[in-house]
Amino acid sequence: MNKQTQNALTPLSPSLHANVKAVRSRFGGSSDLVVRLFRSDAAPDRELAVVYVDGLVNASTINESIMEPLMGMALPEHAPRKGEKMIDALRGCVVSVGSVREVRTLDEALQGMADGLCLILADGSAAALTADANGGDQRAVTNPQTQTVIRGPQYGFVENIRTNISLVRRIIRSPNLHVQMHKIGRQTNSNVAVLYLHGVVDEGILKEVYRRLADIDIDGVLESGYIEEFIQDETFTLFPTLLNTERPDTVAAALLEGRVAVLVDGTPIALMAPTNFFTFFQSPEDFYQRYDIASFVRIIRYAAFIVSMLLPALYIAVTTYHQEMLPTTLLISLAAQREGIPFPGLIEALLMELTFEVLREAGLRMPRAIGPAISIVGALVLGQSAVQAGIVSAGMVIVVSFTAISNFVMPESNMAATSRILRFAFMLMAGMLGFFGIFISVLFMLIHMTSLRSFGVPYMSPMAPGPKKQGLWRDVFVRLPWWAVVLRPLDMKLRNPKRRPNGRKPAAQRHSDNP
Amino acid sequence: MSIGKLFKLFLAIVLALPAGGCWNRVELNEIGIVSATGVDLKEGKWQISYQVVIPQAISGNVGTPSSAAAVNVFSTTGDSFRSAISRASQETSRRLYFAHNQIVIISQEAARSGLEQLFDVYLRNADSRETVSVFLAKGSARRMLEQLIPLEKIPGAAIQRMIANEEANSSVFREMTMHDVLFDLLGASQATGIPSLTVAGSSESLDQADKLSRTNTPSKVRLNDLGLIDKDRLVGWISKSESRGVMWLAGHIKRATVAFSCREDDKGLKESSVLVTRAKTKLRPEKSGGKWVMHVAVDAEGTLMEYNCEGDLTKPGDVGKVEKAIEEEIKREMELGWQAVRKHKTDVVGFGGSIRQNDSKAWKSMKDDWPEEFSRMDARLSVRMKVGTTGMSGSGFKKTQKKARS
Numbered sequence: 001m002n003k004q005t006q007n008a009l010t011p012l013s014p015s016l017h018a019n020v021k022a023v024r025s026r027f028g029g030s031s032d033l034v035v036r037l038f039r040s041d042a043a044p045d046r047e048l049a050v051v052y053v054d055g056l057v058n059a060s061t062i063n064e065s066i067m068e069p070l071m072g073m074a075l076p077e078h079a080p081r082k083g084e085k086m087i088d089a090l091r092g093c094v095v096s097v098g099s100v101r102e103v104r105t106l107d108e109a110l111q112g113m114a115d116g117l118c119l120i121l122a123d124g125s126a127a128a129l130t131a132d133a134n135g136g137d138q139r140a141v142t143n144p145q146t147q148t149v150i151r152g153p154q155y156g157f158v159e160n161i162r163t164n165i166s167l168v169r170r171i172i173r174s175p176n177l178h179v180q181m182h183k184i185g186r187q188t189n190s191n192v193a194v195l196y197l198h199g200v201v202d203e204g205i206l207k208e209v210y211r212r213l214a215d216i217d218i219d220g221v222l223e224s225g226y227i228e229e230f231i232q233d234e235t236f237t238l239f240p241t242l243l244n245t246e247r248p249d250t251v252a253a254a255l256l257e258g259r260v261a262v263l264v265d266g267t268p269i270a271l272m273a274p275t276n277f278f279t280f281f282q283s284p285e286d287f288y289q290r291y292d293i294a295s296f297v298r299i300i301r302y303a304a305f306i307v308s309m310l311l312p313a314l315y316i317a318v319t320t321y322h323q324e325m326l327p328t329t330l331l332i333s334l335a336a337q338r339e340g341i342p343f344p345g346l347i348e349a350l351l352m353e354l355t356f357e358v359l360r361e362a363g364l365r366m367p368r369a370i371g372p373a374i375s376i377v378g379a380l381v382l383g384q385s386a387v388q389a390g391i392v393s394a395g396m397v398i399v400v401s402f403t404a405i406s407n408f409v410m411p412e413s414n415m416a417a418t419s420r421i422l423r424f425a426f427m428l429m430a431g432m433l434g435f436f437g438i439f440i441s442v443l444f445m446l447i448h449m450t451s452l453r454s455f456g457v458p459y460m461s462p463m464a465p466g467p468k469k470q471g472l473w474r475d476v477f478v479r480l481p482w483w484a485v486v487l488r489p490l491d492m493k494l495r496n497p498k499r500r501p502n503g504r505k506p507a508a509q510r511h512s513d514n515p
Numbered sequence: 516m517s518i519g520k521l522f523k524l525f526l527a528i529v530l531a532l533p534a535g536g537c538w539n540r541v542e543l544n545e546i547g548i549v550s551a552t553g554v555d556l557k558e559g560k561w562q563i564s565y566q567v568v569i570p571q572a573i574s575g576n577v578g579t580p581s582s583a584a585a586v587n588v589f590s591t592t593g594d595s596f597r598s599a600i601s602r603a604s605q606e607t608s609r610r611l612y613f614a615h616n617q618i619v620i621i622s623q624e625a626a627r628s629g630l631e632q633l634f635d636v637y638l639r640n641a642d643s644r645e646t647v648s649v650f651l652a653k654g655s656a657r658r659m660l661e662q663l664i665p666l667e668k669i670p671g672a673a674i675q676r677m678i679a680n681e682e683a684n685s686s687v688f689r690e691m692t693m694h695d696v697l698f699d700l701l702g703a704s705q706a707t708g709i710p711s712l713t714v715a716g717s718s719e720s721l722d723q724a725d726k727l728s729r730t731n732t733p734s735k736v737r738l739n740d741l742g743l744i745d746k747d748r749l750v751g752w753i754s755k756s757e758s759r760g761v762m763w764l765a766g767h768i769k770r771a772t773v774a775f776s777c778r779e780d781d782k783g784l785k786e787s788s789v790l791v792t793r794a795k796t797k798l799r800p801e802k803s804g805g806k807w808v809m810h811v812a813v814d815a816e817g818t819l820m821e822y823n824c825e826g827d828l829t830k831p832g833d834v835g836k837v838e839k840a841i842e843e844e845i846k847r848e849m850e851l852g853w854q855a856v857r858k859h860k861t862d863v864v865g866f867g868g869s870i871r872q873n874d875s876k877a878w879k880s881m882k883d884d885w886p887e888e889f890s891r892m893d894a895r896l897s898v899r900m901k902v903g904t905t906g907m908s909g910s911g912f913k914k915t916q917k918k919a920r921s
Contacts (some may be wrong), residue, residue: 320540324614324644328672331548331615336570338543345542431540432532 009105016047016123019106023051023119026110040073046086049121056116058135065097066118066131084127090120091129099132114189134162141167144246144268146413149285156246157268161191164263164270167248168195172255176200182213184227188220191265192227197255202492205274205455209260224264224271231262231273233453238421240414241454243272243279250284258494260455274455274490278463278476281305283411286479295478302477304409307402309419312349313426313438315399320345321434337393346431348392352400353423355382360404461491469497547609550586551618551671552647553656554633556625557592561632563599564590564657565611566671573668584724585668588660596636617671618648619693620656620712626742626749634700634747637693645694648675651711651742651749659712661722662736674736678710681738686771687759688738696744703871703878704862704885706745708761711752713739743861745886753855760852763845764811764864764894766796773817775844777824786823789841789902791815798869802877806891809866813845813898819905829909834902842898853894860886 013019020035027033032054039047050066073094091100103109104127109119112130120129141163144156157164165179176198184192192213196206212231221227224244232241243259245251246268251261254272262271281301286294318325319334326334341348359378366374383401387394403423410416422445429437452459462472471487474480486503488494504510553564565588572585589606593599603611621630637643652659660670667673678690688710689695699707714720716734726732741758743751753761762768770792774785794815801808819828819837826833856863867885871878881888908915 319543323541323543323546323612324642328548328550328615328617331543332568332570332669333574335543335546335548335568336574339571341544344540429532437532 009107011105012103012109012121012126012128014124014126016049016121019109019121019128020049020051022106023110023113026106027053036067038071040071043086047123049119051113051119051121052133053113053116055136056113057118057133061097061133061135062118066095066120066133069094069096070120084125086122087120087125087127087129090122095120095129095131097131097133101130102127103130104128111189115191138163147245147247147250147284147411149283149288152284152288153247153249155248157248157263157270159266159268161193161263161265164248164268165193165195168251168255168261171248171252172197177255180210184213184216184218185221186217186219188222190221192221193263193265195251195255195261195263197258200256200258200488200494200496201260202258202494204493205457206260208455209262209273213262221264221266223267224262224269227262227264228271231271233455237448237452238418239277239449239452239459240280240412240418241273241275241452241459243275243412244269244414245272246270247284253284253287256488256499258488258490258492258497274457274492276454276457276461276490277449277459279489280410280412280415282475287482291479291481298478301409301411304406305415305419308404308406308410308416309422310426310438310442311403311406312353312399312423313430315396316345316349316427317430317434317438320431334393334395337395340390341393342391344431345396346427348396349400349427349431350424352386352392352396353403353427356400356404357420457490457492465491467491471503541610541612545609546612547607548612549616549671550669551620551660551674552613552616553590553620553622553652553660554625555590555622555656556628560592560594561596561599561625562590562592562657563596563603564588564660565603566660566669567607567609567611568669584663584722586660586670588657590657596632613642614644616644616647617669617675618650620650620652620659621709622652622654622656623711623742623749625656626651626709626744629747630744631747634697638697643693645692645697647693648678649691649693649696649709650674650678651709653711653713653739658714658720659736661720662714662734663721663724663727664736665727665732670736674712677736678738682767682769684770686762686768687755688741689762689767699863700744700747702868703882704865704867704889706743706861706863706886708741708743708753708758708861708863710758711739711742712736741863743856743859743863745859745861750861751859753852753859756848757852757855760848760850761856761864762852763794763796763813763849764852764856766794766798768794768796768815772820773841773844773848775840777840785844786821787819787837787840788821789817789837789900790820791817792903793817798866800866800870800873802874806893807870807888808893808895809869810895811849811897813849813896815845815898816901816903817841819902822905823911823913825911825914827910827914828905834905837905838900838902841900841902845898845900846896849894849896849898853896857890857892860890862886862889866892 013022020037024033024035034052034054036050037047048070050062050070052062070090087102091102103112109128109130113119116134116136117130118133120131138160139158141155141158143154155167157167169177178196178198180194182192182194183189194209194213209231213227216227216230218226228242228244229235234241243254251270251272254261259272259274281298286298319338323331343351359382362374363371383397386392387397407416407420410419426438426441429441433440450458450460450464458465461467462476467473468491469487472489472491474485475489479485483500483506484503486498486500488497488499548568548570549565550568551566555562555564566586569583569585569587572583591599591602591606593602600611621633637645662670664670664673667676678688681688682690691707691709696707696709714734715737716732719733721727721732721734740752740754741761742749743753759771768791770790771794772788772790774788776783776785777787794813797812797814799810799812801810822828822837826836828834828837862885866889
């Protein structure tokens with residue numbers, strides 16, 4: 001803070017009542033503002049006040065660690081009982097909560113209260129104390145709602161940033177895990193925490209994260225999505241350039257890989273950067289399961305991504321332009337299904353895809369109680385009946401359902417959304433130009449993807465540009481056993497690019513060591 | 516470029532796409548899938564017959580497939596192939612789609628008058644697939660298309676599967692795709708052999724689906740003789756057994772059952788048989804005394820399937836005798852084929868190609884006179900047969916029975 005803004009702040013008045021009045025008026029007489037005036041036995045001539053916002057603080061902390069010590073305090077004989085000295089004495093000897101800070105301006109005091117601190121005022125003192133009594137109701141730590149795994153930790157982030165940071169700290173028990181708090185949002189004053197692993201992270205990228213965060217000027221930050229759109233490299237792209245997760249272990253893994261994590265108060269979703277395209281195909285479970293099944297599943301995911309983007313387009317192209325490419329039996333079977341279908345293939349596919357998107361959106365918003373009813377309507381009416389009524393062909397229903405299922409394979413929902421949108425573009429191109437159209441669009445998509453950066457890291461690395469270091473391929477399309485993955489995955493200027501000193505086999509498999 | 520300009524450019528491209536695209540879009544229910552084509556010559560004009568698949572009859576959407584015939588046959592005529600085909604649009608609601616055409620059947624008359632027009636169509640057009648199998652027909656090609664085939668819904672595909680099955684299991688004929696035919700006719704010998712189809716049985720055509728509800732059919736399509744094509748004309752027929760000899764000579768045997776008699780002199784019943792599982796033919800031309808001699812060496816391997824002769828097959832010596840008998844039998848088959856093709860002066864066995872490879876100078880001097888030269892050639896045949904396994908019993912049943920009594 002520079003000097004000018006310092007001057008603009010209102011200092012606290014030595015008068016207790018003036019201060020209380022000022023606080024009250026700044027809060028507009030809000031009914032949840034609690035002001036407790038009292039006298040303590042130790043200094044009966046001095047009036048004290050405890051001020052806090054109801055619901056943001058933990059009532060028992062206020063009672064046990066602030067009110068009780070203050071009211072029944074016995075200051076040591078020599079302790080001053082006047083003015084600011086007394087505030088010092090209160091801090092030093094009486095208030096028994098962990099974090100207590102002295103404030104001298106009204107604005108600091110108000111901000112502290114809005115953050116859930118408890119303000120302690122003493123008559124005759126132009127300084128006050130803010131004691132950390134943060135609390136109130138919040139959701140307990142539960143299973144992650146979206147990114148579930150079979151093997152691995154079963155807890156996710158909650159809405160409280162302090163809890164979230166502690167969840168990460170419990171995984172990386174090291175002082176090298178640094179946390180930098182920022183306040184973003186003119187009105188919401190949301191806490192935004194930047195987490196990184198000191199000694200591993202690329203300092204340049206860290207500076208860039210700070211620079212981009214400092215540049216944000218917005219009235220409120222309600223979710224990490226607000227931050228994401230401000231700090232991502234490219235706005236006009238369908239591809240996400242930041243990872244997000246609600247899993248503490250995923251954040252910890254990202255930090256270990258040299259990435260920077262951004263946690264935002266009020267949401268369980270954390271951001272991680274930089275990233276590349278291939279990271280979106282990694283699920284935390286990839287690293288908990290054995291490498292063979294993890295690699296297999298990862299390849300399936302890449303295939304599912306391609307299917308969910310291209311399958312309807314390929315179906316349209318083959319059935320309206322390239323019938324000669326189908327085996328005869330399949331062609332005849334498809335032709336039989338298409339008899340009497342009134343729409344051209346493209347319209348039929350668009351119709352079914354849009355229907356599915358509507359169903360999906362409806363399913364998201366539907367009250368839980370009627371969910372099953374709607375799924376029956378969706379599956380039976382729109383699938384079976386539409387085929388029997390001769391409005392769509394059975395093959396198209398299969399294609400659309402498989403595409404929809406494939407889309408849910410993606411571990412990162414934002415990348416799944418990319419393929420959902422691109423699917424329509426590919427379908428239109430396939431309907432107009434056949435395979436030629438599909439290939440042109442795929443080409444343009446690849447050109448676009450190679451032009452993307454995530455905090456300076458090429459989006460398609462280590463594929464394009466090729467890896468600068470040997471061994472970056474070991475955790476891209478397949479995952480090699482842990483002992484073989486020596487390097488941290490991204491092409492960054494990491495302080496410490498190796499995860500382990502060498503790629504030695506584990507002791508049990510080193511025959512030279514075995515007797 | 517500003518974003519506004521970029522957007523305008525994008526819009527221009529997007530709007531141009533629907534204008535240009537879609538024009539050659541063909542929905543599946545706008546095409547008539549042709550599964551077989553027939554070529555007849557009627558009063559000096561080409562009569563092209565089409566066997567068009569009716570998809571609903573094969574796999575209907577609702578309920579079980581109907582018992583209606585799965586194909587519809589009709590013909591158009593014209594001076595040229597393409598003009599005849601284009602006339603099809605005057606009598607059918609759908610565009611004929613030839614990419615999935617399985618077979619082409621050419622009638623005897625059409626083949627005798629020359630097929631260069633047909634071959635030109637296949638070489639010139641992208642939508643005429645050279646993977647179609649070519650057949651000749653003794654009689655009308657259209658009649659072949661009208662025949663339903665039991666077990667199969669689409670007769671065209673059934674006939675192609677029939678020849679593929681035949682080639683893989685008895686190797687009397689070979690599936691001649693249009694590509695194979697053109698490859699032969701544009702090669703050194705400019706001759707090829709095409710298998711033929713006949714309708715066997717009574718004259719009642721199997722042209723109604725109800726007739727398939729009986730356990731036996733009054734007539735059926737069957738593979739018959741091999742038609743010999745020289746340049747682009749049919750010049751003669753050779754029988755099935757002669758065709759097998761040709762297959763041995765040309766090295767096209769994949770899997771064949773050879774029946775042989777116990778006596779080496781080809782007398783007596785051919786009671787035993789061997790399944791040839793691997794066969795290789797080597798040609799080596801040699802000029803001796805102003806005349807070309809072709810050394811044909813066949814190396815075959817097989818399994819004994821039937822054995823009704825004397826001898827104990829657990830003894831290597833007796834197996835050697837059996838092998839000798841088989842070798843003689845194969846030699847006889849080859850000789851039969853050789854005499855037949857020599858008579859017709861059509862080099863369907865590829866001797867010309869072999870000479871061209873081995874002695875291109877000599878080939879150049881005689882290539883114009885090749886059919887005559889070919890008919891003057893001699894073939895020296897040698898066969899080496901190896902019986903890999905004699906099956907689960909050693910000697911024949913009779914002998915085992917005798918042994919059991921004693």
